[in-house]
Amino acid sequence: ILANVCYPEKNKFFKYPLFQNWNLGQTIQFCSTHSALNKKVIPEIEKWFPKGRYEMFKRGKQYVSEIKTDTGFTIYFMTFDQDKSEFESADISLSIVDEPSPEKIWGGITSRGRGKGKVIVLFTPLAEGAYLYDRYIANPKPDKDGVMRSGYEFISIWDNTKGHGVRGHWTEEETNRMIAQYDPSQLEARTLGKFQH
Numbered sequence: 001i002l003a004n005v006c007y008p009e010k011n012k013f014f015k016y017p018l019f020q021n022w023n024l025g026q027t028i029q030f031c032s033t034h035s036a037l038n039k040k041v042i043p044e045i046e047k048w049f050p051k052g053r054y055e056m057f058k059r060g061k062q063y064v065s066e067i068k069t070d071t072g073f074t075i076y077f078m079t080f081d082q083d084k085s086e087f088e089s090a091d092i093s094l095s096i097v098d099e100p101s102p103e104k105i106w107g108g109i110t111s112r113g114r115g116k117g118k119v120i121v122l123f124t125p126l127a128e129g130a131y132l133y134d135r136y137i138a139n140p141k142p143d144k145d146g147v148m149r150s151g152y153e154f155i156s157i158w159d160n161t162k163g164h165g166v167r168g169h170w171t172e173e174e175t176n177r178m179i180a181q182y183d184p185s186q187l188e189a190r191t192l193g194k195f196q197h
Helices: 002-006 034-048 103-111 127-138 172-181 184-192
Strands: 027-032 054-057 066-069 074-079 094-098 118-122
Touching: 002 027, 002 034, 027 034, 027 103, 034 074, 094 103, 172 184
Parallel strands: 027 074, 027 094, 094 118
Antiparallel strands: 054 066, 066 074
């Protein structure tokens, strides 16, 4: 998502108005944990972003806290242990949240879009995301104009399995082996992407 926003390419999987007619601005925030940023997010960005076309900065943090691209985008990386006041003030075009944020900072994340920004939350719906279920699935509310401004998609483990989903990369054997290891109380969330609370 970040690569296709910052460096629009002719990628058939991103042929949607949001990506092809990006008009939200060039300030993005990515919210996650220290561990996920260091071990997964930053290495994936280095894999997908074109070499030599961006700069990374730590700005006194123990992780990359900012990226500037040669296409004019600035990406700020925030962690869930930061004070909720650090999620206020700035105008953000797009917020990507990796796993549910603590509820105390959710208001800061959603309000930074100033009514026109987008928020994408990618997560396995375990107990930490219960407030998202209550707010956006069980009791969705339209805005003052009667328009629903939120939506969701449930994605199962089978969507990422060869022969089942589009571009799946796990074999059925690998998928079944993963499922066999899951705690029964988390089985539905981890296999079907469904809330259990």
